[in-house]
Amino acid sequence: MGDVLETAYRSLPIIWFFEGIKKGNKWDMKTIKLITVVLIMLSIAGCASNREVKPMVKTSEKFRVDKITLSVSQKTIPDIKYHSESEIQGLVKRQVMKLLEDKDLLTNQADANTLIINAKYMRNFVGDKTPFPTDSLAYPHYDYEIKVLDGAKELTTITRKNLTFHGGVAMNLMVMAGRLRKKTDENVFIDAFSKEIVASIEELKIQ
Numbered sequence: 221m222g223d224v225l226e227t228a229y230r231s232l233p234i235i236w237f238f239e240g241i242k243k244g245n246k247w248d249m250k251t252i253k254l255i256t257v258v259l260i261m262l263s264i265a266g267c268a269s270n271r272e273v274k275p276m277v278k279t280s281e282k283f284r285v286d287k288i289t290l291s292v293s294q295k296t297i298p299d300i301k302y303h304s305e306s307e308i309q310g311l312v313k314r315q316v317m318k319l320l321e322d323k324d325l326l327t328n329q330a331d332a333n334t335l336i337i338n339a340k341y342m343r344n345f346v347g348d349k350t351p352f353p354t355d356s357l358a359y360p361h362y363d364y365e366i367k368v369l370d371g372a373k374e375l376t377t378i379t380r381k382n383l384t385f386h387g388g389v390a391m392n393l394m395v396m397a398g399r400l401r402k403k404t405d406e407n408v409f410i411d412a413f414s415k416e417i418v419a420s421i422e423e424l425k426i427q
Contacts, residue, residue: 277375279368279424282327283320286334286369288313294343298355302403308341308410315414325421333375337417339364341410346398356398359385360409364417368424378420385409 290309303311316337320326342361347353362383368375385408387395394400 279375280331280333282325282329282332283421284327284329284332284334285317285320286336288316288337288339290339290341292341292343294345296345296348296353296355298345300355300401302343302357303406303410311410312339312414312417315411316417319414319418320421323418323422334369335421336367336369337364339413339417341413346395354398355401357400357405358395359387362413362416366417366420380416380420383416385412
């Protein structure tokens with residue numbers, strides 16, 4: 221499960237980035253600012269992933285999902301229109317439900333344990349921790365909490381905080397070059413978030 225989401229921002233050869241944004245032999249002020257942002261990004265350590273799980277309990281074989289809520293936060297207001305909070309909540313809900321159904325973990329039986337999922341999606345932008353924020357997407361952070369209920373009784377809770385999407389070399393280069401500037405560029409982040417939530421639910425069956 222740790223392979224799905226983990227702390228990231230790998231250090232990459234800065235010369236690759238310079239060659240990608242260099243315009244002839246001249247550097248304009250916008251380019252210089254972007255270079256400054258990238259250098260600062262490379263000096264920032266990745267966020268830690270904290271996990272809190274209450275004592276192991278026996279659960280039903282399958283689950284009913286009572287509610288999935290999600291909130292979105294961001295420090296920068298971009299000019300580009302990205303997914304709204306309701307759109308991301310809808311995407312996560314549909315993907316989580318589909319994955320649970322595919323894994324035969326979903327049921328409508330009244331005696332099955334109920335899941336309540338509360339999630340937070342923190343949208344980040346390149347440079348939003350610097351004096352030169354942009355509206356290009358950086359890797360998001362995630363929190364989520366899964367409550368498992370037996371009727372009105374809470375059996376256990378899984379809590380994950382400060383998760384960061386982990387991209388490969390190609391995506392790292394695209395992030396540093398400020399190339400993620402489309403609404404659809406977020407889909408890979410949302411998909412990974414949904415898979416991480418379902419992986420935690422699957423772990424309940426291993427206990």
